[in-house]
Amino acid sequence: MSEIKDKQGRSDEGRSLPVESQSATGTGKLIPVYVMGKQYMVPETLTIMKAMEYAGFKFIRGCGCRGGICGACATVYRKEGEYKLRVGLACQTVVEPNMYLTQIPFFPANRARYDFSKLTSAPEEIYKLYPELFRCIACNLCTKACPMDVQMMDVISALKQGDITRAAMLSFSCIQCGLCASRCMGELPQYHIAQLARRIYGSNIVPRAEHLGQAVKAINEGRHEEWLRMLMEMGEEALRSRYQEREMEPPMAGEDWVPVNAEYL
Amino acid sequence: MSYTPELQELIKTVExxxxxxxxxxxxGGEFPMMSLEERDAILKKHHPDYQPTGRRALKVGPNKGYIVPDEFADIFEARSRVDPDMVDLSNPSIxxxxxxIGGGGAGTAAALLADEEGAQVVxxxxxxxxxxxxxxxxxxxxxxxxxxxxxxxYHYLDVMGGGHFKCVPELxxxxxxxxxxVLQWLEKLGVMFDKYPDGRLSTIHGGGTSRKRMHSCGDITGAEIMRTIRDEARNRENITVVEFVPAVELLLDEYGHCAGALLYNLETEEYIVVRAKATILAAGGSGRLHIRGFMTTNHYGATADGLVMGYxxxxxxxxxxxxxYHPTGAVFPEQVEGLLITxxxxxxxxxxxNIDGEQFVNEREPRDVESAACIRECLERKLGVPTPAGRRGIWLDSPMIDALSGEGTVxxxxxxxxxxxxxxxxxxxxxxxxVYPTLHYQNGGLNIDSDCRTSIPGLLAAGEVTGGIHGENRLMGNSLLDVLxxxxxxxxxxxxxxxxxxxxGELTLDHVRAFQRELEVEGAADSRVAPVLLPDYTDPEVRKKQLTSHYLGTLR
Incomplete structure (x- = not known):
């Protein structure tokens, strides 16, 4: 195991430092970045998040999953000599020399409250909850501001045309960081509107899975109870042999595959 | 950073x-699966859980004598963040x-159901x-x-086998x-599951499953479920969410019931007393403790706070x-190290x-076995792929998927x-x-019964903070299921x-005083403070100069 420790950068004894901080120290040369206008020298190989931690920031806001999916670390930055504002996730974007950056950990966009169980699949429901949808002037700034490459203006256009399905599909990768809303001239809360569209699509437009209802019913009727109780009372040896004997569904089997043994179905 | 020329050369072997x-x-040809005996052997030799170093017996608390990784012992044998004598419990703010306690999948699902039962929820x-x-x-x-x-x-048998037949049967x-x-509930709430046009759910295998029963929403199943139930919680008038306010201690009352918690506002640094008729610990896992120094796939806040408070x-x-340890965390490029590859x-x-482009394990073994096989390939057989940062990795051949299921599938x-x-x-x-194995999930935790009750009346627990459901090893796809x-x-x-x-009853922190006394009697008292709340990734050189900010070990 000692070799694993080497790989992870630590020995069993050297447990004082979390491994990320060691990899964060890195070997790259130091470059200047400007966090909210103030210069810090950080290793060039780090992400914005790790660079800020390296510099001594301890995040309360602006840090979440550290894996590019939660939307907590939306960042706006500009490179030296450019006027263009760029966006990225601090946990995914690597620092560059003379980058000027700030995080936008929260955006106070409007969110409608609704009784979801009463909504239908009619687009008018969305229009009623978010009338500002029609303030969109198709400037495309929302799309340009999206760190996930969601075509957010197309999502809004689809909804204006009543196409909830298209809006749901197009917005599936949305992480709800709010950068789209921060750049919107029409003051739309795109990410909240898209969430509503996806829920309506998932619940009211796509057909429900019939087999789920059958499974729930069978369980509620207690069809499996006797077999389960038998397994629960079984000794480990007997359980092991039942486990070894399981008939495996072949990986490449099609949807129509059924097992030879139907005794416990 | 795209692949270096050296790695591009090695990719040719894979191709x-x-x-x-x-x-x-x-x-339909598959790499042979291991027998239970072969599994036991490879785990004993190569899985980090079976290494004798880096662990010790707990000196205090209900599990005194139980041997756990040092990182868990460190937080159990630690002082409270507060001096109980300083806290005014007579006038709760809420x-x-x-x-x-906890706003993840378990906490949010709990909130929705409690609300439906007519409760006021915080x-x-x-x-x-x-x-x-x-x-x-x-x-x-x-x-x-x-x-x-x-x-x-079959689901039961798979869970049991994955957990080394140690799981708690009732759970x-x-x-x-x-x-x-649960799936039907999610479908109704509008979760966009992967489906066939007629609504039938598509399902695939996971490690250790005997039937294809893994349901998904692209490769962001958890995010899709979380954002949907969170959206629903935001619609409910009787659910109040207070953010950036972790709990740091449970409050008991004179009858020994749990009666709320002491919260800490991370931004204003105030402590807040909350009285509740029932309390649910849903504070999640502990990857950010970096057990045995491993990288982790976990969230920034996964610091085992719930374990500490409950214990x-x-x-x-x-x-x-x-x-x-999840078998496949990214090891290249360096910026995404530890990132979960589903x-x-x-x-x-x-x-x-391995480096020769050869398979060495069936890809559907349970996670611990799969991880042990990857570690063996790199350490014992020396057939890992070297990365520029000096690590070893294993290839995960994603381009095969398009070849098997059609262009555009990936x-x-x-x-x-x-x-x-x-x-x-x-x-x-x-x-x-x-990829390389990465710290992923806290298999164990607080003991509960199948009604989520703990041994303290009024205190329930759910999700990663609990133990027993998955025994010694959880199968893929059972954690989302567990939390819901x-x-x-x-x-x-x-x-x-x-x-x-x-x-x-009268609120009290006497249990904290008693625990503190036990720490002193057993000689386990140290300067450590828990719950940890947030990990610290500050550069050591900078930290040396942060003379006052870390006097409580972690945060101010």
Whole structure:
């Protein structure tokens, strides 16, 4: 195991430092970045998040999953000599020399409250909850501001045309960081509107899975109870042999595959 | 950072063996699965759980003498963040029916069900609502939903086998029998599951499953579920969420019931007393403790706060001697180190390969076995792929998936990972990924019964903070299921406990005083303070100069 420790950068004894901080120290040369206008020298190989931690920031806001999916670390930055504002996730974007950056950990966009169980699949429901949808002037700034490459203006256009399905599909990768809303001239809360569209699509437009209802019913009727109780009372040896004997569904089997043994179905 | 010329050269080896591997897969040929005996042998030799170093017996608390990794012992044998004598418990700032500690999948599901039972609910969460490991679960959620080929019987056997036959039977029974109902609930709430045009759910295998019962939403299943239930919680008038306010101690009352918690506002640094008729601990896992120095796939806030609070109040723990290493965390590029690469890639047909482009393990072994096999390949057989940062990795051959299931499948099934790797100049539809086992899941935790009750009346627990459901090793797709099944049960039962529990006892922190005394008697008292709340990644040189900010060990 000692070799694993080497790989992870630590020995069993050297447990004082979390491994990320060691990899964060890195070997790259130091470059200047400007966090909210103030210069810090950080290793060039780090992400914005790790660079800020390296510099001594301890995040309360602006840090979440550290894996590019939660939307907590939306960042706006500009490179030296450019006027263009760029966006990225601090946990995914690597620092560059003379980058000027700030995080936008929260955006106070409007969110409608609704009784979801009463909504239908009619687009008018969305229009009623978010009338500002029609303030969109198709400037495309929302799309340009999206760190996930969601075509957010197309999502809004689809909804204006009543196409909830298209809006749901197009917005599936949305992480709800709010950068789209921060750049919107029409003051739309795109990410909240898209969430509503996806829920309506998932619940009211796509057909429900019939087999789920059958499974729930069978369980509620207690069809499996006797077999389960038998397994629960079984000794480990007997359980092991039942486990070894399981008939495996072949990986490449099609949807129509059924097992030879139907005794416990 | 795209692949270096050296790695590009090694990828050619993978490309050379790929056509034959694809043809074999299409014929139904598989790398042989290990027998239970072979599994035991490889685990004992290569899995980190079985190494004798880096662990010690607990000196205090309900599990005194239990041997756990040092990182867990460190936080159990630590002082409270507060001096109980300084806290005024006479005038709570918040008085509610149900207090939920943690705003992840379990906490949010609990809130929805408690609300439906008529309770006033407060969720206290350390970061934002939804900032949790649930958000990061990628591959899927298990349920025996197709009765013509699957049933809770097989799901039960798979869970048990994955957990080394050590799981608590009653908990597994609840998990597998509630599973289809949870899916139906999510479908109704609008979760966009991967489906056939007629609404039938698509399902694939996961490691250790005997039937294809992994349901998914692209490669962001957890995020899709989390954002949907969070959206629903935001619609409910009787659910109040307080963010950036973690709990630091449970409060008991003179009858020994749990009666709320002491919260800490991370931004104003105030402590806040909350009285509740019932309390649910749903504070999640512990990857950010970096057990044995491993990288982690976990959320920033995964620091085992719930374990500390529960243990201090007298709840026993189990299965903390094991932690789960996910077989496939990214090791290249350096910026995404530790990032979870979902098991769904292997479920969809991608091979794990050594430097020679050869398979060395069946891709559907349980996670601990799969991880042990990767570690063996790199350390004992020396057939790992060297990375520029000096690590070793294993190839995960994602381009096979398009070859097996048609052009565009990777892009469609794994949109999250496709975008992310493209950002670093890697096209995973054409190039394999480099991976290595990564700290992923807290198998064990606080003991509960199948109604989510702990040994303290009025205190329930659900989700990763609990132990027993997964025994010594959890299977893929059972954590999302766990948080929702048990979160819902906890919410329902907390509401009913709150309804019946009308006695208002005097609040107390005496259990904290008693624990503190025990630490001193046993000589375990140290300067350590827990819950940790947030990990510290400051550069050591900078930290040396932060003379006052770390005097409590962690945060101000």
């Amino acid at each position: 050379k063996t790929r056509p034959e591997r694809i043809a074999r897969k299409q014929r 008085d509610t029916d149900v207090l939920i 969720i206290a969460t350390k970061l934002r609502h939804g900032d949790a490991n649930t958000m990061m679960a990628e591959g899927g959620i298990q349920a025996a939903s197709k009765m013509e080929k699957d049933s809770p019987y 597994v029974h609840t998990l597998v029998t509630q599973a289809p109902d 201090r109040a007298g709840i026993s723990v189990s299965f903390l001697h094991t932690v789960q 098991e769904k890639f292997r479920g969809a047909g991608a091979n794990l390969l 892009e469609k099934e794994f949109p999250g990972k496709s975008i992310l790797f493209r950002r670093h100049g890697i096209d995973i539809t054409k190039e394999p990924m480099l 099944v048990f979160g819902r049960i906890a919410g329902r039962n907390a509401a009913s406990f709150a309804r019946d529990n009308t006695a208002k």
